[in-house]
Amino acid sequence: MTRAKICGITRLEDALWAEALGAWALGFVLVPSSRRYLSPEAVRPIARAVGPLVVRVGVFANTPPEAVLRQMEAAGLQVVQLHGDEPPEWAEQVGRFFPVIKAIRLFGPASAGWLSYPAEALLVDGASPGSGRAYPLEWLEPLRPHPRLIIAGGLTVENLLAVLALKPYGVDVSSGVEAAPGRKDPEKLRGFLGQVARFNGASQNQ
Numbered sequence: 001m002t003r004a005k006i007c008g009i010t011r012l013e014d015a016l017w018a019e020a021l022g023a024w025a026l027g028f029v030l031v032p033s034s035r036r037y038l039s040p041e042a043v044r045p046i047a048r049a050v051g052p053l054v055v056r057v058g059v060f061a062n063t064p065p066e067a068v069l070r071q072m073e074a075a076g077l078q079v080v081q082l083h084g085d086e087p088p089e090w091a092e093q094v095g096r097f098f099p100v101i102k103a104i105r106l107f108g109p110a111s112a113g114w115l116s117y118p119a120e121a122l123l124v125d126g127a128s129p130g131s132g133r134a135y136p137l138e139w140l141e142p143l144r145p146h147p148r149l150i151i152a153g154g155l156t157v158e159n160l161l162a163v164l165a166l167k168p169y170g171v172d173v174s175s176g177v178e179a180a181p182g183r184k185d186p187e188k189l190r191g192f193l194g195q196v197a198r199f200n201g202a203s204q205n206q
């Protein structure tokens, strides 16, 4: 079973579409330099409007642990995604309060050293988060032993099948389901989430 996370949610209607179409998790980017940035106060009403069985993820980059915890509380989020160069101690501090996804930006083949990073899941991304740019899937190979690998970076309905064939714990998409930065396209969401659901269904019948 591969779970789909829709990242870079900035609008209530996008969150509700993603939920209705079967997303397992929604990501809110709390990185001020991002085109998809929302303040914790702006995230809160969107996060509260979604049903309780959809996981709300706060995405941070190089934000010190105390500030991460403060913003998670203010935004009403449930899982922390560390998307910068956070040392393991930061993940451990945040991890006392929230499950942690560690995002790794790939500039070349991944290092197996990441397998021991203290996080519940690893999210493997391209060099430039949220850019829609993909990387060769062979670069992931050293990380395949991780039990919860989430694949991100330039995913679209066109290249998704090759990624699903690797049977990752999750897939994560932002640009590939957008009409414009920060604005999701309901038809692209439908296509992407529908393909994940069909693949999961087909795998169960094998």
Ligand SMILES: O=C(O)c1ccccc1NCC(=O)[C@H](O)[C@H](O)COP(=O)(O)O
Binding pocket: 007, 008, 027, 029, 031, 034, 035, 036, 059, 060, 061, 083, 125, 126, 128, 129, 130, 131, 132, 133, 152, 153, 154, 155, 172, 173, 174, 175, 176
């Ligand atoms: O999306 C952003 O603008 C962003 C900025 C800074 C840190 C992280 C960011 N996004 C995090 C994500 O998890 C994206 O979904 C991931 O990078 C994949 O994006 P895309 O290649 O556009 O599908």
